[in-house]
Amino acid sequence: EVQLVESGGGLVQPGGSLRLSCAASGFSFSNYAMSWVRQAPGKGLDWVSTISGRAVNTYYADSVKGRFTISRDNSTNTLYLQMNSLRAEDTAVYYCAKDDHGYLRPIDSWGQGTVVTVSS
Amino acid sequence: EIILTQSPVTLSLSLGERATLSCRASQSISRYLAWHQQKPGQAPRLLIYDASNRAAGIPARFSGSGSGPDFTLTISSLEPEDFAIYYCQQYTNWPITFGQGTRLELK
Numbered sequence: 001e002v003q004l005v006e007s008g009g010g011l012v013q014p015g016g017s018l019r020l021s022c023a024a025s026g027f028s029f030s031n032y033a034m035s036w037v038r039q040a041p042g043k044g045l046d047w048v049s050t051i052s053g054r055a056v057n058t059y060y061a062d063s064v065k066g067r068f069t070i071s072r073d074n075s076t077n078t079l080y081l082q083m084n085s086l087r088a089e090d091t092a093v094y095y096c097a098k099d100d101h102g103y104l105r106p107i108d109s110w111g112q113g114t115v116v117t118v119s120s
Numbered sequence: 121e122i123i124l125t126q127s128p129v130t131l132s133l134s135l136g137e138r139a140t141l142s143c144r145a146s147q148s149i150s151r152y153l154a155w156h157q158q159k160p161g162q163a164p165r166l167l168i169y170d171a172s173n174r175a176a177g178i179p180a181r182f183s184g185s186g187s188g189p190d191f192t193l194t195i196s197s198l199e200p201e202d203f204a205i206y207y208c209q210q211y212t213n214w215p216i217t218f219g220q221g222t223r224l225e226l227k
């Protein structure tokens with residue numbers, strides 16, 4: 001069974017940094033691209049970033065490009081999102097997600113999310 | 121960026137009725153469309169991928185159809201647990217985008 005467990009969320013001031021982690025289990029982690037998707041309070045789903053299985057390719061939404069960095073450690077089955085220069089509009093639940101096998105495939109599993117609040 | 125427009129925004133139906141949800145893409149996306157269901161306070165769950173393939177464990181009352189710009193998610197006979205928000209997702213090219221969601225509520 002696929003399990004994705006996020007951690008690292010919390011309250012941070014504007015301009016601050018935070019690193020999210022996602023512990024994955026139940027599948028061959030290095031064979032799958034992984035993504036982060038966020039959901040602002042009362043809003044819809046907003047794709048943030050995707051990293052390929054071997055970490056060769058990374059992709060970002062324009063809204064976070066240059067501020068967020070996605071990475072992964074295939075030896076520990078962990079996905080990361082380093083978030084710098086945080087803004088109030090980054091406040092959201094951040095979901096770790098597993099993509100279906102292959103290039104540009106749909107999300108097929110979701111974690112429960114971790115809450116990030118950017119406020120002074 | 122491909123824009124996905126879902127309609128209606130809110131759909132009010134009774135138990136046992138048929139639900140039809142639409143998702144229209146701003147350009148052709150072939151069949152690279154998925155549907156996700158999200159219940160209050162929960163993470164989303166994949167229902168349909170590649171426009172018409174049910175994900176593992178999804179009941180047969182859920183079906184998807186369409187291609188190009190226009191897609192439909194149909195729930196043949198509504199059960200109590202089906203009342204939720206439904207999002208479409210395109211994965212034709214970057215950036216991946218989601219529709220704004222359709223809220224399915226109990227009438």
